[in-house]
Amino acid sequence: MRIRRVSAIALKELLQVWRDPRSLMLALLMPVMQMLLLGYGVNLDISHVPTCTYDEEGSQLSQALIARFQASRYFDLVAGLDSQRQIRHAMDGGLCKLVIVIPAGFSRQISEFHHASVQAIVDATDDNTATIATAYASAVVQGFSNEVQMRYEALRGGTVVAQPLAVQSRVWFNEDLDSRDFIIPGVVALVLALVGAQLTSLTIAREWERGTMELLLSTPVTPLEMMIGKLLPYFVIGLVDAGICLAFALLLFHVPFRGAFATLLLTTSLFLVVVLNIGYLLSVLIRNQLGASQIAMFVTIMPISLLSGYTFPIDQMPAAIRAVTYVIYARYFVTILKAVFLKGSGIGALWGPVSALILYDILVVWIAGRAFRKRIA
Amino acid sequence: MSEQPPMIRVEGLRKQFGDFLAVAGISFEVAQGEILGFLGPNGAGKSTTIRMLCGLLKPTAGRIHIDGVDVAADPDALRKRIGYMSQKFSLYQDLTVRENLRFYGGVYGLRGAALESRIGYALEMSGLTAHPETLVSALAGGWKQRLALGCAILHRPRILFLDEPTSGVDPLSRRRFWDLIHDLSTEGVTILVSTHHMDEAQYCNRIALIDRGSIVALDTPGQLKRRSLGGELVRIECASPDRAMQALAALAQVRDVAVFGNSLHALVDNAADAAAAIVERLRTRGIAAARVTQIDATLEDVFVRLVSANHGPAGTGA
Numbered sequence: 001m002r003i004r005r006v007s008a009i010a011l012k013e014l015l016q017v018w019r020d021p022r023s024l025m026l027a028l029l030m031p032v033m034q035m036l037l038l039g040y041g042v043n044l045d046i047s048h049v050p051t052c053t054y055d056e057e058g059s060q061l062s063q064a065l066i067a068r069f070q071a072s073r074y075f076d077l078v079a080g081l082d083s084q085r086q087i088r089h090a091m092d093g094g095l096c097k098l099v100i101v102i103p104a105g106f107s108r109q110i111s112e113f114h115h116a117s118v119q120a121i122v123d124a125t126d127d128n129t130a131t132i133a134t135a136y137a138s139a140v141v142q143g144f145s146n147e148v149q150m151r152y153e154a155l156r157g158g159t160v161v162a163q164p165l166a167v168q169s170r171v172w173f174n175e176d177l178d179s180r181d182f183i184i185p186g187v188v189a190l191v192l193a194l195v196g197a198q199l200t201s202l203t204i205a206r207e208w209e210r211g212t213m214e215l216l217l218s219t220p221v222t223p224l225e226m227m228i229g230k231l232l233p234y235f236v237i238g239l240v241d242a243g244i245c246l247a248f249a250l251l252l253f254h255v256p257f258r259g260a261f262a263t264l265l266l267t268t269s270l271f272l273v274v275v276l277n278i279g280y281l282l283s284v285l286i287r288n289q290l291g292a293s294q295i296a297m298f299v300t301i302m303p304i305s306l307l308s309g310y311t312f313p314i315d316q317m318p319a320a321i322r323a324v325t326y327v328i329y330a331r332y333f334v335t336i337l338k339a340v341f342l343k344g345s346g347i348g349a350l351w352g353p354v355s356a357l358i359l360y361d362i363l364v365v366w367i368a369g370r371a372f373r374k375r376i377a
Numbered sequence: 378m379s380e381q382p383p384m385i386r387v388e389g390l391r392k393q394f395g396d397f398l399a400v401a402g403i404s405f406e407v408a409q410g411e412i413l414g415f416l417g418p419n420g421a422g423k424s425t426t427i428r429m430l431c432g433l434l435k436p437t438a439g440r441i442h443i444d445g446v447d448v449a450a451d452p453d454a455l456r457k458r459i460g461y462m463s464q465k466f467s468l469y470q471d472l473t474v475r476e477n478l479r480f481y482g483g484v485y486g487l488r489g490a491a492l493e494s495r496i497g498y499a500l501e502m503s504g505l506t507a508h509p510e511t512l513v514s515a516l517a518g519g520w521k522q523r524l525a526l527g528c529a530i531l532h533r534p535r536i537l538f539l540d541e542p543t544s545g546v547d548p549l550s551r552r553r554f555w556d557l558i559h560d561l562s563t564e565g566v567t568i569l570v571s572t573h574h575m576d577e578a579q580y581c582n583r584i585a586l587i588d589r590g591s592i593v594a595l596d597t598p599g600q601l602k603r604r605s606l607g608g609e610l611v612r613i614e615c616a617s618p619d620r621a622m623q624a625l626a627a628l629a630q631v632r633d634v635a636v637f638g639n640s641l642h643a644l645v646d647n648a649a650d651a652a653a654a655i656v657e658r659l660r661t662r663g664i665a666a667a668r669v670t671q672i673d674a675t676l677e678d679v680f681v682r683l684v685s686a687n688h689g690p691a692g693t694g695a
């Protein structure tokens with residue numbers, strides 16, 4: 001590999017992005033717009049969801065949980081129900097959008113299995129609200145069960161470590177349930193994936209469409225030099241975009257940032273490498289800017305918004321779908337971002353998702369570094 | 378041509394696209410410093426052949442050695458030795474003249490003072506010394522082509538492949554371009570250049586006439602004119618060339634006849650004998666005012682004659 005050739009390609013690519021208003025807009029304006037759109041969008045829809053409760057147990061504990069829902073500004077408790085039939089009635093009649101059903105064995109479950117299962121029935125006509133409302137409801141329940149568990153632990157005469165644990169759990173489950181805090185880190189991941197893959201999906205296809213590729217193929221440039229030279233400028237742009245997203249998260253949405261910037265920089269770089277290579281690979285294979293960018297859009301938005309855990313918590317998903325999320329590379333970055341932002345985790349605590357990202361990096365670089373063929377057909 | 382091994386040696390080169398044979402098994406050699414012209418109509422297979430020589434297309438069959446390098450075995454060694462101008466203009470239109478030169482210089486591994494001096498040379502050669510910061514999209518055709526040539530020779534390649542470098546360029550710029558090609562060849566650069574302008578053949582040392590994927594003749598322009606024809610050529614000016622051609626095709630003294638613009642060209646053994654017979658035949662067919670004059674053969678005549686042989690039932694065409 002010759003550095004000189006890589007730098008020539010990288011510089012040329014940067015000049016072209018700089019002179020092309022469409023690319024420039026994609027690189028610098030789109031992250032701003034997406035952050036505003038997604039950041040505000042999710043936040044405004046979702047407070048004061050009309051909610052009914054159906055408390056089958058009627059215990060002190062179940063009432064305490066309902067009180068939690070009452071206290072949250074995300075739920076408006078409109079009625080307590082007495083039977084399954086009433087649930088259907090309340091939903092169909094538009095009385096509420098969400099019904100929380102606390103089963104008869106609720107207290108026992110928590111004390112014996114350290115895990116309470118509460119049923120949340122949602123009106124799925126508004127898909128977005130339904131998804132997010134379920135996520136919030138589950139967060140309320142988890143926060144509650146966690147606290148209860150710790151109280152039991154203390155009662156059983158163990159050392160009372162309630163104080164530090166309580167703080168940590170509060171942060172981890174984001175119990176004050178500010179939807180922005182919960183969702184914005186995921187939005188950052190989505191925006192970076194979207195912009196990164198879009199930009200690189202154009203790069204090789206552009207050379208084919210403009211007829212500049214034939215000459216480039218006749219030069220000594222190797223496939224690896226091509227890949228690195230082409231992606232380097234977008235990596236820099238991606239980091240700038242990450243900076244933009246971070247600024248929005250912190251300054252506009254006031255998401256707490258408890259981690260280290262170094263951790264963020266390192267993990268963001270790992271994520272960008274995956275994203276950029278996926279776009280590049282599509283560009284090599286499709287050789288057409290429109291086609292490649294549309295497929296890039298499809299393969300980033302769909303799986304990431306549904307399966308990365310960015311709005312919908314992965315541990316609330318059915319087992320089969322949860323299994324699928326393991327191949328969604330963004331899920332690891334979303335996990336990392338949430339932990340770095342809200343929990344202040346360092347690399348050590350994140351070795352799991354970080355090594356998953358590294359594995360992905362190796363895989364995509366290995367494929368993309370070979371994908372480019374130095375032939376016309 | 379000499380004892381030196383040829384710079385380009387092609388043996389039995391074929392290219393098949395599906396069941397269409399674009400290059401039908403051609404063989405030729407080019408000596409160092411020679412200008413070989415590929416002359417032939419659109420679709421003859423010129424570009425396809427050049428692309429295979431540059432390692433851009435994989436041949437269906439055949440072998441290519443360039444400057445001693447087996448192209449199939451070592452395409453990377455090949456790429457350092459060659460310069461290429463593709464048929465479609467392929468510099469970056471959104472970059473300036475200098476940025477394009479910098480880019481290609483860099484891609485060929487040039488840097489620092491060596492790069493700057495080569496850029497200076499290329500600017501001078503293409504006549505763009507005064508306009509290094511102009512966007513390429515704003516250049517006129519002739520300048521674009523000369524800049525493309527400048528980019529192709531930055532790394533001092535020993536072999537140049539130029540695919541229709543003068544298409545769509547005004548006659549004056551074409552002339553200037555051929556002067557540059559000639560200068561490069563005197564410096565020892567081997568040049569393979571394709572064109573469909575018959576009049577450009579005179580600038581080449583040798584010419585390969587290409588038709589439907591085959592080389593129908595390969596020789597110096599002078600030899601081609603003398604030998605390939607095997608007779609004398611007359612021009613027939615008359616009222617309706619199409620009808621006249623049908624009338625003359627059956628005439629014993631006429632070996633071959635073709636329409637050239639508003640007149641006919643006929644190949645005959647003896648111009649004086651044939652002229653009388655031609656005028657007589659046309660008169661009996663009611664085509665008046667025929668004027669028959671002997672002319673010198675042009676390459677176009679040679680080409681038409683060889684190609685019609687190639688297409689005929691007894692021809693060698695694929």
Ligand SMILES: Nc1ncnc2c1ncn2[C@@H]1O[C@H](COP(=O)(O)OP(=O)(O)O)[C@@H](O)[C@H]1O
Binds near residue numbers: 399417423
């Ligand atoms: N990639 C390809 N696939 C199919 N047919 C092709 C391809 N490239 C060229 N051809 C065909 O091969 C023939 C020769 O083309 P080309 O080499 O471009 O001719 P020339 O350069 O002499 O005009 C043409 O009929 C063209 O349509």
Ligand SMILES: [Mg+2]
Binds near residue numbers: 420424425540541
């Ligand atoms: Mg051609």
